Amino acid sequence: MTTEPELIEHVVQPGETFRDALEQLKAHGEAFSEVRVGEITVGRNDGPPRACNSCNACCVLPGINHFKKLPHRPCQHLNQRKRKCGIYATRPGVCEEYYCLWIMGNFETDDRPDKIGAVVGAFDHNGALASIQVDSKAANWPRIEAIFRQLCGSFPRVQIVVDDKTIVIAEAGKGLRRGRILPRPSGDYESTIYELEEGQ
Ligand code: SF4
Numbered sequence: 077m078t079t080e081p082e083l084i085e086h087v088v089q090p091g092e093t094f095r096d097a098l099e100q101l102k103a104h105g106e107a108f109s110e111v112r113v114g115e116i117t118v119g120r121n122d123g124p125p126r127a128c129n130s131c132n133a134c135c136v137l138p139g140i141n142h143f144k145k146l147p148h149r150p151c152q153h154l155n156q157r158k159r160k161c162g163i164y165a166t167r168p169g170v171c172e173e174y175y176c177l178w179i180m181g182n183f184e185t186d187d188r189p190d191k192i193g194a195v196v197g198a199f200d201h202n203g204a205l206a207s208i209q210v211d212s213k214a215a216n217w218p219r220i221e222a223i224f225r226q227l228c229g230s231f232p233r234v235q236i237v238v239d240d241k242t243i244v245i246a247e248a249g250k251g252l253r254r255g256r257i258l259p260r261p262s263g264d265y266e267s268t269i270y271e272l273e274e275g276q
């Protein structure tokens with residue numbers, strides 16, 4: 077008789093990345109099926125349960141240092157007519173290892189990033205553990221707000237970045253704060269550097 081792997085729920089703390097948590101679990105040889113932050117699945121031993129199909133939102137919305145690609149610009153290797161990566165078989169690790177939170181099985185089936193105009197990921201940039209990157213021209217705001225509320229129930233810190241211009245941060249104990257995205261230093265194409273509005 078085979079036994080289902082034990083579900084280990086690991087709550088990621090500020091300063092720790094979920095990748096660290098996954099690596100530690102693997103290094104200790106523990107059987108696990110998935111790692112969650114609260115109710116949000118951030119890693120699965122058997123890979124993502126959904127498929128990208130024609131979505132390529134993460135090839136456009138986030139900045140990617142590896143390609144010197146700024147946010148909201150298509151990757152140089154993206155075939156936009158075919159909606160496919162032109163170097164899929166040899167794409168670098170930064171692409172191969174990236175999974176958004178939707179493909180990991182979170183949110184509604186119809187919330188695929190290209191359909192709601194937002195890529196949702198778990199990061200530790202600036203201590204913000206969950207980030208929603210929104211293209212306002214394609215945004216389905218009711219769904220994005222619902223996802224934002226869901227993330228706030230699990231992550232200690234959640235940010236929404238709209239058009240790489242404005243940011244809203246929700247942090248436990250501090251409520252909502254707003255700010256604007258600042259220019260990145262030379263050679264940095266992906267950090268989220270921001271200035272909060274006065275009085276926040
Ligand atoms: S945003 Fe998610 S679903 Fe879309 S291409 Fe990237 S990993 Fe796949």
Ligand code: SF4
Pocket residue numbers: 134135140151152153154155160161162163164167168171
């Ligand atoms: S190399 Fe391919 S998978 Fe990676 S960002 Fe570019 S188009 Fe997307």
